[in-house]
Each structure stands twice: as structure tokens, then as C-alpha cells.
Amino acid sequence: MEVIAERNRDDWYAIPELATAYETIQSEYRRGPGEDFDSAVAAFRSTAITCNDLLLDDAMTLVDRVDDQLRRIGPPRPRTRTTGEVADLPPLKSIPRSP
Numbered sequence: 001m002e003v004i005a006e007r008n009r010d011d012w013y014a015i016p017e018l019a020t021a022y023e024t025i026q027s028e029y030r031r032g033p034g035e036d037f038d039s040a041v042a043a044f045r046s047t048a049i050t051c052n053d054l055l056l057d058d059a060m061t062l063v064d065r066v067d068d069q070l071r072r073i074g075p076p077r078p079r080t081r082t083t084g085e086v087a088d089l090p091p092l093k094s095i096p097r098s099p
Contacts, residue, residue, distance in 0.1 A: 012054065013093040021047040022066070022092040029089055033076045041070070065095050 013019065021044040028037040044066065048059040069089055 012058075013091075013095075015051060015053045017047050018044075018051060018054075018062075019092060022089075025066070026089050029076045031076070032078045037076050041066075062095065069095065 021040070024040040025037070025044050028034075028040040031037070045063050048054065048063050049056070051059060054062070073089065
């Protein structure tokens with residue numbers, strides 16, 4: 001058996017705890033404003049920062065980039081029928097983990 005430590009992980013977005021926390025943000029964003037959305041964002045931050053599979057600097061950068069995405073698309077809005085474009089969070093894979 002061989003154990004290798006690397007500074008980069010190309011599939012960081014597939015880390016189960018990160019993927020699940022981000023999916024929760026997406027789901028709560030689609031549901032609309034409320035405490036559940038705020039809790040989901042806080043849980044993602046906590047999960048990323050305490051994730052053993054990410055370096056702390058990368059985790060902080062990821063948290064900042066997710067926050068930037070949330071600012072860019074704006075706060076969740078109450079769900080209404082629309083024929084226009086609806087803002088949504090991009091897939092986690094598309095958010096750069098580090099500079």
C-alpha cells in the first residue's frame with residue numbers, strides 16, 4: 001500500500017461533504033429566501049474550512065468564490081412562475097478552487 005500526499009486535487013468538487021453542502025445551498029436557493037438558505041450557506045462555509053481534503057487557503061478561497069457567486073446572482077427570491085431567465089448557482093465544478 002502506498003500513501004501519497006499532493007497539494008492539488010483535480011476532483012476537489014467531488015469531495016462528498018463539499019458536494020452535499022453545495023447541493024444544499026442550491027436547493028435552498030431554489031426554494032426561496034429564509035433561514036434554511038442562510039443555514040445552508042453557513043454550513044457550506046464550515047464544511048469547507050474544516051474539510052480534511054482541502055488546504056485551509058484553498059478552502060477559504062473556495063468560500064470566498066461561492067460568496068462572490070451568491071452576490072452576483074443576488075439573494076433568493078420567492079418562487080413564482082416565470083417565462084424569463086431565473087438566476088441559479090453554477091455547478092460546484094465550475095467554481096475555481098484556488099487562484
